[in-house]
Amino acid sequence: YRTALGKLKNAPTITKDGTPISLQANIEFPEDMLAVRRVGGEGVGLYRTEFLYMNRPTPPSEEEHFDAYLRVIRAAKGTPVTIRTLDLGADKQVRYQDLSTATNPALGLRAIRLCLRDLKMFKIQLRAITRVSAFGQVRMMIPMVSGIQELLQVRNLVSEVQNELARKSIKFDQAMPIGAMVEVPAVAACTDLYAPHSDFFSIGTNDLIQYTLAIDRVDDSVNYLYDPLHPAVLRLIKMSIDAASRHEKPISMCGEMASDSRYVRLLLGLGLRSFSVNPEALLEVKQIIINSDMTGLARSAGKLMRLTAHVDILELLEHINR
Numbered sequence: 001y002r003t004a005l006g007k008l009k010n011a012p013t014i015t016k017d018g019t020p021i022s023l024q025a026n027i028e029f030p031e032d033m034l035a036v037r038r039v040g041g042e043g044v045g046l047y048r049t050e051f052l053y054m055n056r057p058t059p060p061s062e063e064e065h066f067d068a069y070l071r072v073i074r075a076a077k078g079t080p081v082t083i084r085t086l087d088l089g090a091d092k093q094v095r096y097q098d099l100s101t102a103t104n105p106a107l108g109l110r111a112i113r114l115c116l117r118d119l120k121m122f123k124i125q126l127r128a129i130t131r132v133s134a135f136g137q138v139r140m141m142i143p144m145v146s147g148i149q150e151l152l153q154v155r156n157l158v159s160e161v162q163n164e165l166a167r168k169s170i171k172f173d174q175a176m177p178i179g180a181m182v183e184v185p186a187v188a189a190c191t192d193l194y195a196p197h198s199d200f201f202s203i204g205t206n207d208l209i210q211y212t213l214a215i216d217r218v219d220d221s222v223n224y225l226y227d228p229l230h231p232a233v234l235r236l237i238k239m240s241i242d243a244a245s246r247h248e249k250p251i252s253m254c255g256e257m258a259s260d261s262r263y264v265r266l267l268l269g270l271g272l273r274s275f276s277v278n279p280e281a282l283l284e285v286k287q288i289i290i291n292s293d294m295t296g297l298a299r300s301a302g303k304l305m306r307l308t309a310h311v312d313i314l315e316l317l318e319h320i321n322r
């Protein structure tokens with residue numbers, strides 16, 4: 001089985017009926033690129049940079065950012081690298097910022113909200129990402145966007161950084177795409193309104209499910225309610241994909257749901273054409289895509305979103321996966 005999957009490494013990711021699918025990888029450390037290369041990933045759809053900040057007494061310097069990003073870009077060999085700006089708070093804590101006292105940390109000062117509060121720290125990362133954009137196909141991704149204003153603010157900050165670099169004749173990619181994660185239901189419901197300000201989107205199902213169903217993703221006492229197949233979750237995913245497609249903005253999914261072999265065909269049926277998955281899951285996801293026929297998948301997915309009883313949902317999902 002391992003070797004059968006291994007043979008898929010260089011196979012194009014295309015459905016039985018000829019629909020091309022983009023299949024990228026999620027990483028947390030530059031060393032993860034070894035695993036990505038091993039499975040033939042076509043780029044990085046999510047580079048979680050918070051791990052640069054964790055388990056150390058002070059935040060990383062611009063050079064530390066730059067060196068880590070450059071390692072990833074060199075290993076990516078011209079394929080896209082989507083660097084996500086710092087996503088701290090809630091389930092991701094560091095020693096030098098006490099964010100644990102909030103009553104509802106997942107709804108509080110985290111991710112982009114935190115970065116926009118500490119512009120000095122944020123600009124260090126923005127400068128490193130902008131500088132490194134000269135060396136490959138770099139995209140900048142913003143976590144936990146809820147307001148359109150946040151996207152506009154990030155764009156202004158990146159312009160400021162670009163102007164500063166230009167004055168010093170430091171090279172960068174003027175056209176570096178800046179995109180929002182779809183992980184707050186507001187963004188999924190109104191993707192059309194965010195589209196003019198976002199060059200691409202990526203659906204973060206881990207948080208999207210948490211916020212849609214009001215289920216803390218790290219609270220074991222309610223995890224039985226954490227359900228990717230909930231019709232509200234599926235409908236939001238579909239709304240977001242449809243709106244992004246109408247506005248001709250690329251949309252991908254980098255949440256765990258995309259890495260789960262049970263959901264790949266359902267997601268294809270919901271219109272998803274771009275996946276970013278854990279390197280360990282990549283070849284299995286590819287195998288499913290290659291063996292999938294799109295005919296009827298959209299109809300089955302539409303039907304599944306109208307079911308309420310969990311047994312019926314699981315039965316239809318099984319039928320979709322057969």
Ligand code: PEP
Nearest residue numbers: 183204205206207254255
């Ligand atoms: C997500 O929320 O789905 C996601 C990809 O981000 P993280 O798991 O890092 O919060």
Ligand code: MG
Nearest residue numbers: 183204206207
């Ligand atoms: Mg998230």
